[in-house]
Amino acid sequence: MYRVQTSLTLLLSLATAIAGSVVHHDDSFQPDHILRVTAQNYTEACTTRYSVLVNGTSPGPELRLTEGQVSWIRVYNDMKDDNTTIHWHGLTAFTAPFSDGTPAASQWPIPAGHFFDYEVKPGIGTAGTYFYHSHVGFQAVTAKGPLIVDSNDDPPFGYHEERTIMLSDFFNETDKKIIDGLTSSPFKWSGETSAILVNGQSRQRTNSTGSCQLASICIEPGLSYRLRFIGATALSFLSLSIESHDLSIIEADGHYTKPLNTSFLQIGSGQRYSVLLKAKSEAVLKRAGKRQFYIQITTLERPKTLTNYAVLHYSSGTPADLTTVPLSPPLPTAKTVQGWLDHKLECLHPDHAFPTLNEVTRRIIIDVHQNVSDHVIWLQNGYDWVQSFPQSPYLVDIYTGRLDTGGLYQRAISQGHGFDNITRTFPARIGEVLEIVWQNRGTFTNGGLDVHPFHAHGRHFYDIGGGDGEYNATSNEERLKSSRPIQRDTSMLYRYREKTTPLAPSGWRAWRVRVTEAGVWMFHCHVLQHMVMGMQTVFIFGDRNDVMAQSDPVDAGYLTYGGSAYGNTTHSPVVRQYFD
């Protein structure tokens, strides 16, 4: 299974030999940004809930980074009894090896009372819309915030101002109660989202008791806006439209696109879109006799549809009315559009890096289905993956030599699916081009189906489409002849029907990925409930030599839980500077 290849002593001596880049982040060190994670009672949607927060609010503060520039982000875990990590969603190929923020995969979590310095360097050309969130348990339902990458150059589209619109779910139960229910026998579902929050705000009814309000997005007549939508829901797949306003999509998951006009957006957890919105003129507003327009947001694919609102408000002497909630939806109630934007959205600039079928070295089919026995779990090729599965993080095990990456690759290839069932990982060699197919199948044993927003850490994938039934590479290749796939980091696996026969194929989503960055990258459904129920996988790119060559040996302080790379009140961390 695991084989010790190198002693820790050797690693330590190597680290000493190049000690120049191992630095003590003592009192003189100034991080570029600081985030403080707490757990406390917090009120959203007129309801108080014990929640994990960043800087005392949900969402936490917006972070702005500049492409090509190194940022150190210090994350304090101010909780009393829980671990945390922060993941830079969408930026993950641009973080130092231990900075991806995935517990059990790329790092030991930050223990209570400790802090960790994340080193992040967004690549040139990655200016766009991202977010940060905890990757521990169910914390990301509240512990998250917008992350915007700016460019030193002007954006390729003109607009006067921008607004960030972060969408999340409100669940009334605590994280602990939700996780306990999802992992217990008998199974207890979390319940459905009780509110859709826009920038942390939601009001369910005009007569709701409490001071909660609808979110207000305030704009000026005549100006043009870039609206940055961030799908940071725990569960909800949302459809969103704005009364009397059309939108023009210009960015998806950090990639500029050719403008595409639409009357609505369909946003899964983990996805982001920027749109241009042309504000109405003063004269048009006068004729219409109104200065505020509802943003109507509807949950899709759930047993019960929830419709919530926010307000697009044209500033004037009078404040917006943020307590009147429509009794019935002013816009038609949205239905799922299967394969929305597939083969339609195009890269703004021609992208010559798309891997053709000839370049594909391996196709990996990942069958996903729910399995109901004493526990209800989600399986990938017959196996679930949860944070408690590995005894120590894979990346740590690669550095210590506990994980034999050569043997791992051999096993995975010989077992047929490219999956190693001992470590529950998909290893790949640098230079490979993978075609990865997520194949939706009916629940064992009742045939139920669900939709899943699949997210990849590491280098973004080229999305080569989705469809009903079972993946057919030949017919998909025909389809690709007339389209230019774009890169994304999250795309939807649809279900096409609510139920089928057990294990029958019902929907697929296919990606192509160039294996370039050595490291440990989570590929998972972004629905927090599904993650807790096992819907996660781990890709290991490169072997031990690739990982070491890329990053040099690390200080031993990264290799143990609460090690010296993790600071606390009496200890300043010993940190390896990766980029500078």
Ligand SMILES: *[C@@H]1O[C@H](CO)[C@@H](O)[C@H](O)[C@H]1NC(C)=O
């Ligand atoms: C978070 O709060 C800390 C102090 O509690 C502050 O120093 C820091 O600037 C805040 N972070 C952001 C991104 O606003």
Ligand SMILES: *[C@@H]1O[C@H](CO)[C@@H](O)[C@H](O)[C@H]1NC(C)=O
């Ligand atoms: C949070 O509120 C609950 C219920 O009102 C209460 O029992 C608990 O003590 C509060 N926790 C904290 C940390 O204030």
Ligand SMILES: *[C@@H]1O[C@H](CO)[C@@H](O)[C@H](O)[C@H]1NC(C)=O
């Ligand atoms: C925190 O993480 C450590 C290391 O993975 C683990 O042993 C411990 O149980 C975790 N603590 C909690 C409260 O989950």
Ligand SMILES: *[C@@H]1O[C@H](CO)[C@@H](O)[C@H](O)[C@H]1NC(C)=O
């Ligand atoms: C939220 O949960 C608490 C405790 O379970 C319950 O008392 C309360 O009624 C719930 N509130 C809503 C709005 O569902």
Ligand SMILES: *[C@@H]1O[C@H](CO)[C@@H](O)[C@H](O)[C@H]1NC(C)=O
């Ligand atoms: C609030 O309004 C809803 C209808 O929107 C009604 O069903 C409910 O009884 C009202 N509640 C109160 C406290 O008036």
Ligand SMILES: *[C@@H]1O[C@H](CO)[C@@H](O)[C@H](O)[C@H]1NC(C)=O
């Ligand atoms: C898209 O919308 C913009 C602004 O509303 C308009 O100027 C443009 O002509 C539209 N493009 C197409 C292709 O319809």
Ligand SMILES: *[C@@H]1O[C@H](CO)[C@@H](O)[C@H](O)[C@H]1NC(C)=O
């Ligand atoms: C799937 O469920 C069946 C019973 O319905 C059970 O026998 C089997 O062990 C389960 N598989 C896994 C991997 O849990």
Ligand SMILES: *[C@@H]1O[C@H](CO)[C@@H](O)[C@H](O)[C@H]1NC(C)=O
């Ligand atoms: C891995 O798969 C092989 C071949 O299907 C099987 O014999 C073996 O029991 C599996 N091991 C584990 C740990 O699941």
Ligand SMILES: *[C@@H]1O[C@H](CO)[C@@H](O)[C@H](O)[C@H]1NC(C)=O
């Ligand atoms: C796959 O698609 C090709 C081309 O459309 C078709 O000829 C072939 O029969 C399909 N294969 C299966 C297994 O359906």
Ligand SMILES: *[C@@H]1O[C@H](CO)[C@@H](O)[C@H](O)[C@H]1NC(C)=O
């Ligand atoms: C702080 O970190 C140092 C070095 O890792 C460790 O020896 C010490 O026990 C830690 N203190 C606390 C309160 O955890």
Ligand SMILES: [Cu+2]
């Ligand atoms: Cu899912």
